[in-house]
Amino acid sequence: MRAVQVTGYGGIEQLQTVTKDVPIPKANEVLVKIKACAINNTEIWMREGAYGAGSASGWRPEGVQFPRIPGSDIAGTIVDIGDAVDSSMNGKDVVLFPFTSSGDDGSEHIANDMSFIGSEYDGGYAEYVVWPAELCFNMPLPDYTESAVFSVSGLTAWHMNEQLDIQPGETIMVTGANGGVGSLNVQIAANVFSAKVIAIVGDLRLADEMKALGATHVLSYRSDRLVDDIIDSNGGPIDSVLDVVGDPLFSTSLEALKKGGKFCISGSAGGQTTNLDFRTLYLKHITMYGSVLGRRDEYRRMLQAISDGQIKPVIDRTFPLEEAQDAQVYFKESGKLGKVVLLPNED
Incomplete structure (x- = not known):
């Protein structure tokens, strides 16, 4: 698969397009073919080292392990499932809850082991990603690009x-x-x-x-x-x-x-x-x-509000995956309205 990796802390030159093996889902995971991945400040600050001091930056104290595929606002289709995943998940269009943690319901966002997709896990600047099945939710809108702009923001x-x-x-x-x-x-x-x-x-x-x-x-x-x-x-x-x-x-x-x-x-x-x-x-x-991110119950309420039309997607511009450097530069410009989205699998 094609992917864009961050190779270390620094400028946009640290974003490199590479070819990698398609990941294989573990027993409780699914393989998602990524249709859209919105850009957030999160992955830019991760690349720039803004979350930590010196060379350590990320959601965990040890910092990011490079190379890392960034991107956390992901929408796509499940195309393979692990052995422990219900077969009904195959073929579903989903959005991804953006982090894992051992925190109980209601405190998962403040658990010390909170780990973020695109920082502690490879993320959405790619054609495929694996993610726990229980953290994949039905897409709130029929359009992939529109559905991808909500998970983190x-x-x-x-x-x-x-x-x-x-x-x-x-x-x-x-x-x-x-x-x-x-x-x-x-x-x-x-x-x-x-x-x-x-x-x-x-x-x-x-x-x-x-x-x-x-x-x-x-x-x-x-x-x-x-x-x-x-x-x-x-x-x-x-x-x-x-x-x-x-x-x-x-x-x-x-x-x-x-x-x-x-x-x-x-x-x-x-x-x-x-x-x-x-x-x-x-x-x-x-x-x-x-405030940082939120809880799974809040995520469910948000998705319902989107499906009900109370919250609408606001998209400024889309870029193909190979133009991730240009997309991050554009993202930081002032005067935009809404989200910037990468499209890894334009069919």
């Missing part, structure tokens, strides 16, 4: 929203609202949890598209009076923030929050460290949440 966004316990009518600010996680945060908060959403983007030419996803107001982070813009648009301070940007909008978020407000972060694309005056937290009684 969608689960991340869904868990963020559930952690905030959003109530109907609350006002939620979403940063990075035109990105993969951000555009799903807008949809989930507005269309599933019935919140009013203030979407923060760079380019206000995206306003109509953001409102079509469910945003009530669309503001630009380039404004030199953004805090006032947020408070004015809402008629007062906001209830909660869903953040994937990090440092650039951190102080703005805390200023715009009401007393007793909530702040949830699951990414730091704009900066991984910040200055914090603790008085802001305790004088305003702000609750802060760190």
